[in-house]
Amino acid sequence: MRTTDMPRLHRQPICVASALVVPLLALASPPWLAIDGVGPAWAVLWLLPWALVDGPVSGALAGVTLGLVLDGLNLGGLSQVPALFLLGWWWGRLGRRAAPIQRSLNLGLLAWLGSVGLGLSLILQLWLRQGGALDPLTQSWGLQTLCCQALVTGLLAPLLVSLQLLLWRRRVPS
Amino acid sequence: MAPTLRPGKSRWRGLGQLIPWLLLVVGLLLVRLSKGAGFSDAYALLSRPFWPGSAQREWVTAAADLEERSRLQLLERDNRRLRGLLELQQKGLADGEVSAAVISRSPRGWWQQLQLGKGSLQGLGPGDAVLGPGGLVGRIASVTPATARVKLLTAPGHEIGVWLPRSRRHGLLVGRGSSRLSLRFIDKDPDVRPGDLVATSPASTLLPPNVPVGVIQSVDEQAVPAPTAVVQLIAAPEAIDWVQVQTR
Numbered sequence: 001m002r003t004t005d006m007p008r009l010h011r012q013p014i015c016v017a018s019a020l021v022v023p024l025l026a027l028a029s030p031p032w033l034a035i036d037g038v039g040p041a042w043a044v045l046w047l048l049p050w051a052l053v054d055g056p057v058s059g060a061l062a063g064v065t066l067g068l069v070l071d072g073l074n075l076g077g078l079s080q081v082p083a084l085f086l087l088g089w090w091w092g093r094l095g096r097r098a099a100p101i102q103r104s105l106n107l108g109l110l111a112w113l114g115s116v117g118l119g120l121s122l123i124l125q126l127w128l129r130q131g132g133a134l135d136p137l138t139q140s141w142g143l144q145t146l147c148c149q150a151l152v153t154g155l156l157a158p159l160l161v162s163l164q165l166l167l168w169r170r171r172v173p174s
Numbered sequence: 175m176a177p178t179l180r181p182g183k184s185r186w187r188g189l190g191q192l193i194p195w196l197l198l199v200v201g202l203l204l205v206r207l208s209k210g211a212g213f214s215d216a217y218a219l220l221s222r223p224f225w226p227g228s229a230q231r232e233w234v235t236a237a238a239d240l241e242e243r244s245r246l247q248l249l250e251r252d253n254r255r256l257r258g259l260l261e262l263q264q265k266g267l268a269d270g271e272v273s274a275a276v277i278s279r280s281p282r283g284w285w286q287q288l289q290l291g292k293g294s295l296q297g298l299g300p301g302d303a304v305l306g307p308g309g310l311v312g313r314i315a316s317v318t319p320a321t322a323r324v325k326l327l328t329a330p331g332h333e334i335g336v337w338l339p340r341s342r343r344h345g346l347l348v349g350r351g352s353s354r355l356s357l358r359f360i361d362k363d364p365d366v367r368p369g370d371l372v373a374t375s376p377a378s379t380l381l382p383p384n385v386p387v388g389v390i391q392s393v394d395e396q397a398v399p400a401p402t403a404v405v406q407l408i409a410a411p412e413a414i415d416w417v418q419v420q421t422r
Contacts, residue, residue, distance in 0.1 A: 027278045027289065037282030037412060074285040075315050075325050122284050126330060137404075138330055141351030145284060 009054040009172050010062075018164075019062070022046045023069050033156070038148035040156050043070055043080060044114040047088055048157065049164035052101060053172055056092030063088030077129060083121035087114045102165060104158035111157030112150050119146030257383075270421040272296055274322065281411040286329040286351070288312070288411060290322040290419070298322045301380065303420040308409035309386035310334075310374060311417060322419070326411055327387070328353055336387055337375040341365040344375065347387065347405060354391065357403040364401055366393055372405050382420045 009015045025042045033039055043066045051059025063084030071079050091110065094101065101107065123142045127134050134142070205212065274296075278289035292298055294317045302314045304324045312326040313334075325332055332349035336357065343365065346358045357372065370390040374381045388405040395401050 029278065029280050029283075034282075039280070039283060075287050075323060076285055076329065076331070078284065119284075130331070135350065135356065137350035137352060137354060137356060141330075145282070145351070149283070 008058070009050065009168055010058050012171060015050075015168060015171065019046060019050075019066060022066055023073055026070060026073060033152065035148040035152045036144070038145050038152070040153040041111075041115045041118055041149055043067070043084055044087065044111055044118060044153055045157060045160050046164070047084060048091055048107070048111055048114060049161050049168060051088045051091035052095035052165065053168045054092065055096055056089045059088030059092030059095075060085050061088070078122050078125050080118060080122070083118040087117060100169075102162065104162060107161045107165075108154045108157045111161060112154030115150040115153040116146065119149060270297075272298060272419045272421055274298070274417055274419055276415055276417060277321070279411065281326060281328070286326040286349070286411075287315070288324040288326065288414075288417070290314075290324060290417065291320070292419070293317045293320045293322050295319045297421050298419055299421065302422055303374075303381045303385070305382070305385060305418045305420060306409040306411065306414040309388070309407075310381065311409045311411055311414065313381075314419065324417075327355060327407060328411070334381065334387075335375055335378070336372050337378075338364070338366060338370055338390075339373055339384075340370050345372075345403075347372065353407055353410070355388065355405045355407065357390070357405045359400045359402065362400055364403075366390055366401070366403055368392055 022042045029039045031037070043063075047059065047063055047066060050062050054062075063086075064081055067079065067081030067084040071081060091114070094110075101110070119142075123134075123146065126138070126142065130138075272292060274290040274292040276288050277291045280287060288304070288311070290298070290304075298314060298317050300314055300316060302322075304311045304314060310327065312324045312329075312332070314322045315325040316323045327334065327347065327349055328351065329349045330351045334347050336345050336347045337343075338345065341364060343359065343361060345360070345364070348356045348358060350356050359366070368390050371386060372388045372390060374383055374385045374387060376383045386408055388407045391404045391406045393401060393403045
């Protein structure tokens with residue numbers, strides 16, 4: 001197969017090492033990159049270009065790995081692993097099937113959808129943990145956090161994801 | 175010389191000489207009845223330029239502060255002694271306190287936590303109470319040798335037992351994600367109203383006793399099975415750079 005001969009992204013240590021930025025940024029959580037105190041989904045911003053360049057299997061594995069690392073950094077029983085796994089798989093398939101996605105609006109929209117999916121999965125887990133019922137205060141907090149995070153992620157994606165795509169596609173020409 | 179035909183005239187003259195003395199007596203009686211109000215007011219008016227200035231007022235304020243601090247120390251000492259008699263937690267607030275810097279915070283996201291720059295090497299452990307300016311902020315959930323992770327009171331599902339000093343009732347404070355928390359009562363009639371202080375229980379052994387937590391914002395009397403209240407936290411984790419950890 002031609003694809004097995006191609007230099008894949010996950011075989012390049014510098015590209016794999018770039019994933020370390022995600023937990024560091026999640027810990028730093030710069031307040032000037034937040035809306036109402038809610039920062040962007042850094043995992044989504046890293047995973048989107050990775051999956052688009054490296055395919056569904058690599059995207060899903062990267063999603064699971066990132067999710068496990070981030071779950072270790074965060075308290076509580078909510079996990080990002082399922083959402084990141086599905087997003088990595090979906091974005092990998094998009095990158096393989098369609099023409100290369102590189103327009104700012106498309107990238108912003110995909111990141112926005114990914115952040116919404118991630119937020120919904122967390123709200124769903126919270127709902128299940130609280131016995132299938134969410135009180136009004138938690139509901140309003142969950143929706144507000146979801147909206148703020150999706151907005152700031154969607155706004156940052158055209159800048160950051162475009163840059164990552166540019167760098168990684170140079171290393172892995174299709 | 176012939177005697178006068180109007181003998182009363184000399185009597186009236188005698189009375190006229192007495193009038194000033196009578197007025198003096200009436201005046202003195204008025205002074206007595208008014209408790210010297212006129213004298214006091216006159217004295218105040220005359221002595222106004224010599225009244226104590228701002229310097230004296232500051233001295234008095236400083237003395238009052240000192241008196242209050244001394245009284246607080248005495249009360250704390252007394253409180254500690256009584257706690258010792260009751261075999262409750264004997265540590266006061268000044269004992270076992272470790273100051274720690276906040277090195278990472280996410281007070282408004284999905285995970286509401288702080289990361290502190292001190293850990294098990296400095297004596298911190300899971301369950302320790304974390305205090306900020308204003309009151310209780312949260313509890314340590316996990317520690318590494320050099321860091322500690324604090325679960326904020328606002329985190330969804332985080333529960334602690336609290337005490338209402340005015341009505342002397344217990345309640346369960348539950349985090350709801352936002353800076354407003356939900357307070358559940360056990361009693362049907364908790365006798366609570368907006369503005370009441372919420373603190374940790376004076377008999378608490380898990381948390382430092384009598385630490386302010388928040389203020390009741392509103393009360394839902396119709397909630398079932400027991401009334402609930404919304405509590406606004408006093409300490410704001412968004413603005414805290416240093417915290418005090420009460421080690422156990």
